[in-house]
Amino acid sequence: MNVNPKISALAIILNEEDNIRDYLHNMSFADEIIVVDSYSSDKTLSIIAEDFPHVKVVQREFDDFSSQRNFAIGLASNDWITFFDADERVTENGIREIKSIVASGTEEVAFWVKRTFYYSEKPMFYGGQNQDKAIRLFKKSKCKYSDKLVHEQLISNGKTGILKEIIHHYSFKNKENFLGKRLQYSRLRAQELFLRDKKPNAFHFYIKPAFRFFKHYIIEFGFLNGAQGISLAKIMSQHVYMRYVYLQQLHEKLSAPSGGKLAIGYEAKRVFHNRTGLGNYSRDLVRILSHFYPENSYFLYNPKPAGKKLFTTEAENISEKLPTGWFNRKFYNIWRQFTIVSDLKKDGIRIFHGLSGELPSGLKKAGIKSTVTIHDLIFMRYPEFYSYFDRKIHFYKFKKAAKNADRVIAISEQTKEDIIRFLSVPASKIDVIYQGCQDVFKESFTETEKQAVAEKFHLPKQFVLNVGTVEARKNVLIAVKAIKNIDTHLVIIGGETAYTKEVKKYIETHQLQEKVIFLKGLSSKELAITYQLATIFIYPSLFEGFGIPIVEALYSRTPVITTNSGVFPEAGGPDSIYADPTDSAEIASKIELLLNDAELRKEITEKGYMFVQKFNDSVIADKIITLYNSL
Known part of the structure; x- marks a missing residue:
């Protein structure tokens, strides 16, 4: 018998800059540490590279929790695995217990651990959280994760035990963070239900969310957690509600007569008139969308004819739209800010995308959903590079667009932070979607x-x-x-x-x-x-x-x-x-x-x-x- 078997510590991560340093210090007892990263966009990877060069990092696009965890298991060199989340911490006594069990030659192949759940850095002893446990120590040769998309379960071929020591689960710092993670679980759970051909009804939208709140707050004594208790109960109720909203959307997309086709309009001034940064972003975005999603129709609203063609509309699903009528052609800036909405309605536009920080007025009243891309707020951070007049104009346009848009796209986490700081836009309204570059730079x-x-x-x-x-x-x-x-x-x-x-x-x-x-x-x-x-x-x-x-x-x-x-x-x-x-x-x-x-x-x-x-x-x-x- 191997009296000193080695341990592999595994984790799946995404944007864990606040947790990764403490997690890796906590796992330093393991003989190897492997993290599977879903292409983090924050400082997670730079922290690992600078402070933990011995840690193996493998990047893999996230599809679901089970697949991601099983992929990580396949990378481990050792049979004994710890699979703690980046926001979980093992006590010193817990580390000693893990090492003792692994060295003992135990017949158990997997071990459950109890977790103390923290919300806003306060332990939650009620509302169902006090009964939380999960398998975090197991043998690679005897265990694998189920195929469930969310709430994945470890299937063990052998006896299981339970650790005496309780770990600390610092899962959510605040309401916004908690809600964001629950919505991710809602989407994945909706996919599971969709694959099982489950269809939502009034019971799912009204009774189940209300009961979930009642269960967490009353039956499981969540009210004893104080202000955090009611916040948690509300979020868990919303989590259930959104699960069925997402499920309904999946069914609607499947049954849509158009096959899910969209008519999308774009503020396209820079597509046709800007040779560099904003123009390149706009052209590349329309190009890749028309290529990968050819079933949609893409309408480019250009305020005036371009002297030199920077973009051709040879693709059948892309149309250039110029102002019509004498007034709109003469006063094209009024058209692109106001009267364009009548053209959008005629063209059946369902979504309008402002590609460079601007949106026309009247979209909501016309029933047209909108998103706006904000590239940077450099004029706020470095006002000395801009005139007073330019700063005022930029701020007015960006603030108005961000306020009126249904969603805001930031091209980086840095830009997202600036949008929150300078434009007072809630983080929950902002999606970080990076921009790429032209195909020519990928050629040999x-x-x-x-x-x-x-x-x-x-x-x-x-x-x-x-x-x-x-x-x-x-x-x-x-x-x-x-x-x-x-x-x-x-x-x-x-x-x-x-x-x-x-x-x-x-x-x-x-x-x-x-x-x-x-x-x-x-x-x-x-x-x-x-x-x-x-x-x-x-x-x-x-x-x-x-x-x-x-x-x-x-x-x-x-x-x-x-x-x-x-x-x-x-x-x-x-x-x-x-x-x-x-x-x-x-x-x-x-x-x-x-x-x-x-x-x-x-x-x-x-x-x-x-x-x-x-x-x-x-x-x-x-x-x-x-x-x-x-x-």
Whole structure:
């Protein structure tokens, strides 16, 4: 008998930056720790990478709890498994008990543990929570999880026991957090019922939620938990109600005469008139939706004809819609803000999506659901980069759109935080859906194609690349200072502003003209090839809503150095290199590190490429359509 069998600690996680550090410290008694991450968008992965390099992280798109847990079990090297959630904590006595049981050669193959449930950091001893228990220690060879989508159960082939020590379950910090998790369970439970062909009726919508409240608050003495008791009972009642709302939506979608088709309208000014950031986002979003969900109709409302075609509408499910009538064509800004609604009604639009922070007035009155994408609130964080008039206009438009929209899309967790802070929008109304990048950055190019671009633009064999408008906020001057004493070149690609003069003056003063190259006017293909030719990509911006050039570089398999705060770790992932954007010496040291270590460049390039798959078109399309359907 093995007197000292080893233990594997497993967890499935998503956006656990508040819990992951304490959880991993708590599990340090295990011989290996493996976490399966569902593509976290917060600081979870960077915390693990920086503080727990020994922890194995595997990313997998979440489908359901059982599949995710069974996948994690398959990664374990040892037979004994602990499978605690990231918000559960084992006491010191509990750790000793686990190690003792594992070493004892016990005939039991799985062990239940009792849990003390905490809500708003207060233990809940009533309302059903005092009877909570779950299996958290078991043998891999004897156990697996059931196929249930939610409330998954561990099926054990052998005897089970129960641990004496109670663990602490810090499941929910506040009402908003608790409700969000319960709604996730409601959706999964509705899917289970749908697969069993269950159909909701009045009993499910009225009697069951009321009874659930009565059960938790009265029968199980939830009122003894104080204010938290009634809050918990209400949320559990709502959880039951929403389960059947979601179930009804699934049946309605199945039986819809149109097969679930949607007519979706878009505020498309930037689709046709903006060559860069907001325009690229708008064009890419419409493109991927029309490709992955061709059954829908996509109407692009363009206030005026474009001088140069930035977007073609050859796809049969995409239509460009211009103002009709003399007044609307003459006063197209009034049309796009007000009278457009009559056109939306004529076209049968069910959902209107403001792609760049704006929505027309009158959508609710017309019965048209709406969502708006807000990319950033930089004008609030860095007002010095904007005129007084521009700040007022931006704030008015964004505040109005966020207030009137049924849902708000933030392109990053950082933007979501800013929307909550500056626009006073509740977190429950905001969905974080990342943006991707153009397909051309995902292509592989021949050596002949690369050589042609290198010769056309006189690119050196080794160089550091920066892409983005040359403006103060994007802070490219710090990159110029960083490469001043390094044997390399810096290639800067982007439109120029008044700030460019300051950058060029520094270059001239320090005689760096041979080391710094400015380029503009590249085609998308030429830019993509330049990314692939670069040795390093640097993006020392002070603040962004997201940072698409970082994603473009990662798809191009080019190692990234970027800013160590704000949104940048969201875009760059745990394996990019981060630095203080105001410290040229630190940035210089990071550049030299990568230039001198080809193996390190290769390693972080491959890891970065794996990370960036979370921004694939199919993932984004699925999330957008899920939001539309929820409306």
